[in-house]
Amino acid sequence: MPEIPAVPRRLVLGGALATGALAAGMGSARAGTSEAAAPGRRPGQKSMINVPYEARDTVRVGIIGLGNRGGPMTTGWSVIPGCTVAAVCDIRPDRAKKSADALEKAGKPRPLEFGGSRDSYKELLKREDIDLVYIATPWEFHYEQGRAALLAGKHAAVELPIAPELKELWDLVDTSERTRRHLILAENCCYGRNELAMLRMAHEGVFGELTNGHGGYLHDLRALLFDDTYYTDSWRRLWHTRSRASFYPMHGLAPIAAAMDINRGDRMATLTATASAPKGLADYRERFVPKGHPSWKETYIEGDLTTCMIQTANGRTIRAEHDVSSPRPYSRINTLAGSRGLFEDYAGDDPTGARVYFEPDHSDDVWRGFAPYREEHEHWLWRELADEAENGGHGGMDYVMQWRIVQSMRAGLVPDFDVYDSAAWCSAVPLSVKSLENKGRPVQMPDFTRGSWVGKRPGLDSKQTEMPPVR
Numbered sequence: 001m002p003e004i005p006a007v008p009r010r011l012v013l014g015g016a017l018a019t020g021a022l023a024a025g026m027g028s029a030r031a032g033t034s035e036a037a038a039p040g041r042r043p044g045q046k047s048m049i050n051v052p053y054e055a056r057d058t059v060r061v062g063i064i065g066l067g068n069r070g071g072p073m074t075t076g077w078s079v080i081p082g083c084t085v086a087a088v089c090d091i092r093p094d095r096a097k098k099s100a101d102a103l104e105k106a107g108k109p110r111p112l113e114f115g116g117s118r119d120s121y122k123e124l125l126k127r128e129d130i131d132l133v134y135i136a137t138p139w140e141f142h143y144e145q146g147r148a149a150l151l152a153g154k155h156a157a158v159e160l161p162i163a164p165e166l167k168e169l170w171d172l173v174d175t176s177e178r179t180r181r182h183l184i185l186a187e188n189c190c191y192g193r194n195e196l197a198m199l200r201m202a203h204e205g206v207f208g209e210l211t212n213g214h215g216g217y218l219h220d221l222r223a224l225l226f227d228d229t230y231y232t233d234s235w236r237r238l239w240h241t242r243s244r245a246s247f248y249p250m251h252g253l254a255p256i257a258a259a260m261d262i263n264r265g266d267r268m269a270t271l272t273a274t275a276s277a278p279k280g281l282a283d284y285r286e287r288f289v290p291k292g293h294p295s296w297k298e299t300y301i302e303g304d305l306t307t308c309m310i311q312t313a314n315g316r317t318i319r320a321e322h323d324v325s326s327p328r329p330y331s332r333i334n335t336l337a338g339s340r341g342l343f344e345d346y347a348g349d350d351p352t353g354a355r356v357y358f359e360p361d362h363s364d365d366v367w368r369g370f371a372p373y374r375e376e377h378e379h380w381l382w383r384e385l386a387d388e389a390e391n392g393g394h395g396g397m398d399y400v401m402q403w404r405i406v407q408s409m410r411a412g413l414v415p416d417f418d419v420y421d422s423a424a425w426c427s428a429v430p431l432s433v434k435s436l437e438n439k440g441r442p443v444q445m446p447d448f449t450r451g452s453w454v455g456k457r458p459g460l461d462s463k464q465t466e467m468p469p470v471r
């Protein structure tokens with residue numbers, strides 16, 4: 001095992017253009033502080049639970065970060081009925097221009113362009129004609145930019161994670177409560193077709209009392225991590241040199257947590273992390289990366305497979321995994337089980353890729369393909385949007401997420417998930433660091449709702465509503 005260097009406090013990330021950026025590294029949780037302790041609310045600060053968006057005709061989106069994710073998502077926002085891309089920003093101004101040109105060419109209004117420095121986004125935030133800020137920059141900028149968006153009076157949808165540090169997650173909760181603006185994780189996988197049908201089945205009691213679930217992000221990113229043109233200035237590979245963490249388990253964790261009604265009657269209480277040795281990236285480099293490439297100066301410390309075992313207050317378990325360094329077909333695992341049966345995604349030959357088995361219908365030890373059950377239990381969003389979503393990213397779930405956020409804002413609805421859900425899902429990142437530092441001992445998971453997790457309330461299992469007509 002390579003020696004594990006101290007996590008640097010001062011990082012230079014987000015691209016060479018961001019040189020001088022101060023970003024706190026994962027794993028710097030202060031010694032002696034309790035992971036679970038909830039800071040008190042300041043005067044004027046109130047819960048954001050069940051707080052609706054203020055209704056509006058059009059949602060005007062400002063986008064920060066126009067790379068692999070932000071670029072296609074910009075097109076995505078622009079085609080949602082009732083949504084306009086009002087401004088685009090990237091530290092690299094040519095990307096802002098390219099996005100604005102593309103929208104104009106597609107017959108959309110030309111958005112304002114911002115860029116040129118790491119602080120250009122602050123100019124975008126000064127605009128009064130922006131309602132929602134979507135942030136798709138490298139991880140190290142999410143906290144700063146999400147917080148600034150709230151303070152500028154905007155709602156914010158932030159790519160994964162909303163912040164990598166526990167104290168930052170708390171600060172986002174507090175800032176949302178103070179500003180009365182929503183900040184949510186842009187967790188597209190919560191809107192996956194299988195995930196939403198699984199959620200419906202769970203809530204209809206098909207699997208009995210839920211007892212356990214597994215999810216994760218298992219994606220062989222090795223070629224992309226070493227590609228000099230994919231992740232801007234290799235920001236994502238660099239995280240593997242500086243921290244041992246479950247960097248990105250939320251795509252698998254969030255849908256399982258939603259099915260289990262986390263923050264709506266149950267809560268994630270403790271987390272125990274394990275990590276395998278870091279072998280995959282060095283092995284890949286040895287075989288495929290020319291000597292002399294800058295990566296040869298790097299030492300990878302992030303374990304290939306990081307597993308979080310989470311215990312909930314109601315005695316359920318969730319296993320959340322992260323591995324982007326090993327050869328393997330893609331999987332988010334997405335498995336849910338209860339006293340009467342189970343659902344397993346990424347398994348079997350069914351066209352949906354999933355299978356089920358539950359009593360009393362099944363008692364013969366034989367899996368059933370998911371397709372007829374998905375049709376029977378289809379979430380209303382997919383019944384409504386399957387055709388429109390067809391051309392959207394990630395099998396349509398990007399479109400469904402964007403449609404639902406815009407629809408919720410236009411109709412003045414409560415968001416399907418909120419800053420508390422987002423912070424809870426993302427807390428697996430810093431808490432995995434803490435648990436690994438503590439030789440895999442369990443760590444307490446904070447209750448970002450400050451006691452309100454007990455109450456039942458709607459979430460992703462929403463009632464069908466009409467999109468307000470577009471005038």
Ligand SMILES: NC(=O)c1ccc[n+]([C@@H]2O[C@H](COP(=O)([O-])OP(=O)(O)OC[C@H]3O[C@@H](n4cnc5c(N)ncnc54)[C@H](O)[C@@H]3O)[C@@H](O)[C@H]2O)c1
Pocket residue numbers: 014015018064065066067068069070089090091092095117118119120121136137138139141159160161186187188230231232233235394
């Ligand atoms: N939800 C999903 O399915 C999904 C998929 C891919 C990526 N992501 C997430 O999206 C985010 C971006 O990933 P990516 O693959 O697009 O990376 P990327 O490197 O392709 O893009 C990042 C962009 O941010 C810009 N940038 C950097 N610092 C900036 C700043 N201070 N101000 C404005 N722009 C800045 C860069 O110039 C670049 O264009 C990450 O959080 C990633 O985890 C999510």
